[in-house]
Amino acid sequence: MSIRYTMRQLEYLVAVGEAGGIVAAAQQVNVTAPSISAGISHLENELGVQLFVRHHAQGLTPTLAGRKLLDHAQMVLRQAAALRDLAGELSGQVRGPLAIGCLSTFAQVVLPGLRRSFVADYPEVISQLEADQPELFSLLRQARIDVALTYDLNLPADLKFFPMLELPPLVAVAPDHPFADRAEVSVEELAPLPLVLLDLPLSADYFLSFFAQKSLRANIAERTRDMAVARSLVANGFGYSIFNIRPLNDLAPDGQPLRFIPLAGHPRPMKMGMLMNTSLDRSSLHKAFLDAAKAWISTNSGRITGGRIQGSKAGKQP
Template sequence: MLFSLRSLRYIVTAAETQSVTEAARQLGISQPAISGAIAAAEVELGTEIFVRHHAKGITLTAAGQRFVHEARLLLKHSQDFERSVASLGSSITGEITVGCFGTLATRYMPALLSEFSRRAPGITVRLEEGNQQEIVDGLLSGRMEIAIAYAYALPSEITGEALVELPPYLLVAADHPLASKRKISLKEIAAEPFILLDLPHSREYFLNLFSACSIMPLIVYRSKSYELIRGLVGHGRGYTIHNALPGTSITYDGSRVAARAIVEPLPPVHVMSLRLRRQTMRPAVKAFADFLPEAFAPGGLF
């Protein structure tokens, strides 16, 4: 069973765009060339790679998802081989795709990418942000090779290494009466408006913190935006809970917030470096994976 790298590139691009027309446009080739590559591969495999939706594009079948995942890996190895041959005797080169949970990206990625670029200038990092479910989906599909996210809701196909433990903190307006305290009990503030970071799995974690204290939060705003929530808190519209605290108390719109420890002993979140269990890391990906524990260790970047 033989597949050319060109045909694999055609099929992967079609999968990513979910459109033969768009894949042809991006690659600068004819639509029949894309369709022919797909049809030939399906004959070789003896099964369909795509489901065709009349006038609505294409989506991967279950077999197609596995095929495209393996094809992505092969294309990346091919790119690594070309770069390695072109730079024999020099350091590791290549492009890697790194996923990162949105709030963790805001807090940690600027320093991580800057320092890694200094240490490994031949490696290009393509960053994809997302919520926990999007990170998991990105790893399972092969679109992401490694990711920084939380330890919850992980399927058995994904493994990882713990990087840091982040306890929950209460976030209140800087002029809130409780901001003068070093620690605040959830029960002290439970009757006030709560602003929820409304992302898959994140929302369950935050709501479970209240359940552990037998408290029902008064949710007045829900948002997927970390900075919007901080701004609302800064303007006195409520309080929230965060784990990945930024390095400043100033919000995006210039208001101020105060982060305070919580009196109750509540579970932290565990930030991890995640990857597919069955997947062998390419040298460039391994270089980034080896860099992360050092960056998060005491005395490291943070």
Template sequence: MNLHQFRFVHEAARRNLNLTETAKALHTSQPGISKAILELEEELGVDIFVRHGKRLKRITEPGQQVLQAIEVILREVGNLKRIGDEYAKQDAGTLSIATTHTQARYVLPEPVAALRKKYPKVAVSLHQGTPEQVAQMVLDETADIGLATESLSDFPDLVTLPCYEWQHVVVMPADHPLAQVQNLTLEMLAKEPLISYHPSFTGRKRLDSAFTQRGLHPNVVLEAIDADVIKTYTKLGLGIGLVAEMAMKEDQQPVVPGGSDLVWRPVGHLFGFNVARLAFKRGAYLRQFVLAFAELVSDRLSRQLILQAMQGPSTGSQDDAL
């Protein structure tokens, strides 16, 4: 048995047993993959897959056990490569970060700049997506580290650590009647046309839940993944915006840059506070600059805490470690 066979079986499972897609992903031929899998099954003495003709139909019970073992082997092979890179290149390499637009735009610029100053030979690659896509990129090892608010703690194969808390704010034209109200209520907001995030992004589930619990039906007239887009349409009078407070962090006063045409009010008292999390693939080897970057993102995190969480039991989020 060999690593090529393991990779073929692993990728076939990832590609829903489609050997054509598996061959494309691995840049090889479909007959070659079929032959290698059959040879592995013969050597192991068990069928990994149930077949119908030449097609793979499902994974057998022993095949599930084989796949779990292959996952461990391939993960450790990846760790060996990272260890080699770590000691061969020392302070050089590429840090791949998977994150949402909000985090990439408003949270990560300062930590990324600080990392580049500390490790000038390290390149940074940003991958943006939904929280679910962020999680999958870390699981697939497309990214070394993930940062998002929702969903990351739902994946048992990720170690997730809380970084910071944040709240939503309401953004509205300065001449809007609610701009003069200091303590906004859900009932007030439910009567207004709202512009907010797509349901998959930036704490939107918490917003919807708060309205639902009060029996209210908000009038969301536009959804976006970008706070700058939400603010733009709010300026145009399409409605009042609900955005993450980090989208306004450049403003010392509750006024959007460029004039007094928009004002904002914190509404944590209505929607509660959200927790942004860093995620790592369970069992992965973390290079020194990955650990250094995590410390730059949040003063809650230290190398010791991260490594302790990585070695802990498979329980998803690691809030207790902090």
């Protein structure tokens, strides 16, 4: 008797195995929870084994058979993707879905425009996910995303980084701050003043390293994981902050103005680029997206950096 199942049902199986529950898996693959549940039940009936143990209000746990079949399902899906890529190369077409991860601090500035330019040439299914740096590493290793746009922060050896744009750190202050009209400001001058720290994994260590290198300690007055909140706190006088991405209009989200000043001493800039898993072969789609990202970021570098650096001679933007 033949066993009948679809590739989509295998995707449901893998999603449930990774997410640990029906609802989370449904969000991951963008279908309804009943569709996931029906797909898993169909697979169990067709294969004649129980794939998951159902826990009331605690998700699902793979059985021993389920774990073995999960490994094979992932292999089948990878082979199917390779077959699709090979067909695309033979036909001269770039095809297939692409899952993009992006560092949450600059996703709003980069990802929508980049996606729009890419789908204009390759109208395939693209999904996106915003996360912090450690989460992006994990998502790449789990093959839940194909590529990640991020910074060169604490990059592990098993992931390959393609740098695209350097972003030096900038000090953000309110217009009435004593340093607002300065051409640059040093770490020594900043150390005693209240800092609004963008407290994201790895990013916070990067900002605080400027002080540690001078044997200084930053005076952290506020912490937030949201860049928009940090900008509004700064604009309302709660302290200064340090960013690598500058808004084009120099306004906080609540409409209050900001000033951006270069940090003196040539501190290490962040490098924005593309991160990929070195254990997986890059498909023609991955290569096309990498090339498209390089071109788009190069063309829009002024928008990403917020244009020219504002110092004492730059004045207010019109």
